Amino acid sequence: MTDEIKSKDAASGSGGMETTGHVWDGIEELNTPLPRWWLWTLYACIIWAVGYMIVMPAVPFPTSDGWDYTKGLAGYSQRDVVRGEVAKSEASRAIFENRIASADLAEIRNDEDLLAVSLAGGAAAFGDNCAPCHGSGAQGFTGFPNLNDDDWIWGGSLDDIYQTIAHGIRWEEDDDTRYSEMPKFGVDEILEPADISDVVQFVLSLSASEHNAEQAVRGAVVFEDQCSACHGESGQGDRTMGAPNLNDALWLYGGDEAAITQTVTQARYGVMPAWQGRLGDATVKELALYVHALGGGE
Amino acid sequence: MSTSAAGGDGTETPSSLQSSGVPADRKGAPHRIEVDAVNAKAKRSGYAARVKIHPKRVSGxxxxxxxxxxxxxxxxxxxxxxxxxxxxxxxPDQAVLIDFQTQRFYFFFIEIWPQEFYYITGLLILAAFGLFLINSVAGxxxxxxxxxxxxxxxxxxxxxxxxxxxxxxxxxxxxxxxxxxxxxxxxxxxxxxxxxxxxxxxxxxxxxxxxxxxxxxxxxxxxxxxxxxxxxxxxxxxxxxxxxxxxxxxxxxxxWPRIQGAMFDEDSMAISYRDYRGESRGPHKAGTGWEGRGDCIDCRQCVAACPMGIDIRDGFQLECIQCALCIDACDAIMAKVGRPRGLIDYESEANLERLAKGEPRQSHILRPRTLLYAALIIGVAALMSLTLFTRSTLDANLIRDRNPVFVRLSDGSVRNGFTVRAINKLHETRQLTISITGLEGAIMTRGATHGSPDDLTIVVGPDATKAEKFYVSLPRAALAGTLKGGAANLVFVIQDPVTGQTITEKTSFRGPE
Structure with missing residues (x-):
């Protein structure tokens, strides 16, 4: 057949090849037959497709319980593959998780490999569990501490942070939770409004903020009587009972006159859940190391 | 649909009429004409089987x-x-190695990291332009x-x-x-x-x-x-x-045969049959003269030698890979019959036309197309060699914290976090010193988690990278005077004291506006 269409008539524009008769700008379209093997390739693909549908999961069909699908002879399932991969990665992680669980925090901190694994695990756990309140960058919000800074209400050492995460703050279900309560000086009428106003001016003076000096002098007496037991003589705070340092530049609930007045009047009662039961000891350790490494750890 | 019968060109065939079941008494019925559609199925298949090619051995x-x-x-x-x-x-001591595990490409004295893959891209560009150039010159x-x-x-x-x-x-x-x-x-x-x-x-x-x-x-x-x-x-x-x-x-x-259609012009060399010399072709008897006929004796040695199975005398064709074996085959025959070699030869289309008209051959290797390709090749090669041979064995990336952008500390100072990723392309451990400049009053520290908080160095292993966190803080007193619109310029200097290699990374220090 090739001989039939391939004449040796070189004079013709198409070199003697059979054409479709289509001509554009003097260019003729040849009518070259498709190679036979190309056709076989198509058939082979069709056979492959049919075979694939039989061997692999393929055709969906409705059942009384919803949709199902043909499972295929090979019994392949992407979900099984994923489950296998997850199990494999858990097994490989378990080696580190076990070491982290059995090591104490100082040991982990001094082991480069364990520390790297802990920080990565801690970052993931933080994103899943802590970020809703503390923010994805641990930057905190009003009432929820910024964990990047160097101001720690209950302590910023590794062990302190671990304790806080493990048992929470004012989390009544946990017997070892950190607990303290500030009196509601206004609501419970412990102090007169004028005394509150004076002591607020004194507190403002502690951190060298703008304040009324005359009121502050009177407020110092109130502070001495009512506040210094927890916040210290000079307002330096006491971490053992979670009393914030009032001298520094950082304020969990705001450092202006209105915010401090509100704090003194109705007090604050920040609550954080205990995580040990929920996340397990290894993850709590990882979280402690992660938070400690955010920049403010002591 | 069309039943073909030999020799049918409109002649009436009453016998076939009867055999097809039409009653003989239907005298007025239309007559059947023996004609086939030009594209009748029976005549041609849409598919062609491969014709096996047996190329003949040639030497030359x-x-x-x-x-x-x-x-x-x-x-x-x-x-x-x-x-x-x-x-x-x-x-590894293998001269050429693509190492997926450690993500390195080794080529003799060159070692390429994944982020330098553009060298491979450059090589591919060079290869492409090389093909374009060689194609426009010599097919x-x-x-x-x-x-x-x-x-x-x-x-x-x-x-x-x-x-x-x-x-x-x-x-x-x-x-x-x-x-x-x-x-x-x-x-x-x-x-x-x-x-x-x-x-x-x-x-x-x-x-x-x-x-x-x-x-x-x-x-x-x-x-x-x-x-x-x-x-x-x-x-x-x-x-x-x-x-x-x-x-x-x-x-x-x-x-590629399709693409090179665009690379090819009338001055490109190609395997060509000099039809002006060869035609009219025909068998030649030894001892007879060559007047009034062409040099082609139609021996078809060129066709027999062709691994693509084509006849080069049909002219320039898509199928021709220009392997030049037909030239050798024809030259041997020309020597045998005593005619000059080169009836089939490398020749440009323009020269074929000139020679056919009796004009002298002209060479046009230097033309805009080839000059452009050559210039591009030289340009890309020069750029690549320059960057390859001046690239440093020390590199560093600086990533500033963005979440949060800055942190206010208890003493009222502002702190920014930076991650320095050092890249050591030497095969030995190096200790790099990290320092900052350009920001009056700024202090650099390490976090407490780092073993020694005052250690402002990074130890990076051989042929490895290492990322370390550094904190820069600006005291409260310096804030107002230094930050313009909440930002100030800051420069990190990463230095290898042994080799003296220094990398400066410009960044900015952020604070409250």
């Missing part, structure tokens, strides 16, 4: 060049993974001499010829009934083909692992499954494409 200057190129390219392919190159430290040199498909097909045809004999012997063998000798010949041929195919696939995987180690593992069946799998795929494709598909690859699968 181009065949010699092709042998030399074949030996050179095959040697490069098979031997390269076995070349050794001493490198310091733990680096499909790549296709005819260097393409793996051509080289391996040539090798497979050589084996076929060695085992089964030359063209005529192979044609006879194809037609012969199966006998013991035919079976043995076929068996030997396929066995050798498969051996070549296996070694081709085998050589390929050696580029991706230490060749001597992998070779031993392959033999004792301890190599990774992917090695056997890759080898199997390459074995199969080599055997299929070199033994069977051959010219079908060039005609139907490869895009």
């Amino acid at each position: 200057r181009f065949r010699s060049i092709k042998w030399a190129v074949m030996i050179a390219t095959l040697l490069i392919y098979y031997v390269t993974p076995w070349l050794r190159w001493t490198r310091p430290g733990d680096a 499909r040199i790549w296709c005819g001499y260097m393409c793996p498909q051509t080289v391996w097909t040539d090798l497979f045809i050589y084996v076929e010829r060695f085992v089964e004999g030359d063209r005529n012997a192979r044609l006879r063998l194809d037609k012969a009934p199966l006998s013991a000798s035919k079976f043995i010949k076929r068996f030997i041929k396929h066995a050798v083909w498969l051996a070549i195919a296996v070694s081709t696939g085998g050589a390929w995987i050696f580029y991706f692992a230490d060749a001597p180690t992998l070779a031993r593992e392959l033999v004792v069946l301890e190599a990774p499954v992917t090695a056997y799998f890759s080898m199997g795929i390459f074995t199969f494709t080599t055997y299929l494409l070199g033994g069977f598909a051959r010219e079908q690859v060039c005609i139907y699968m490869c895009p």
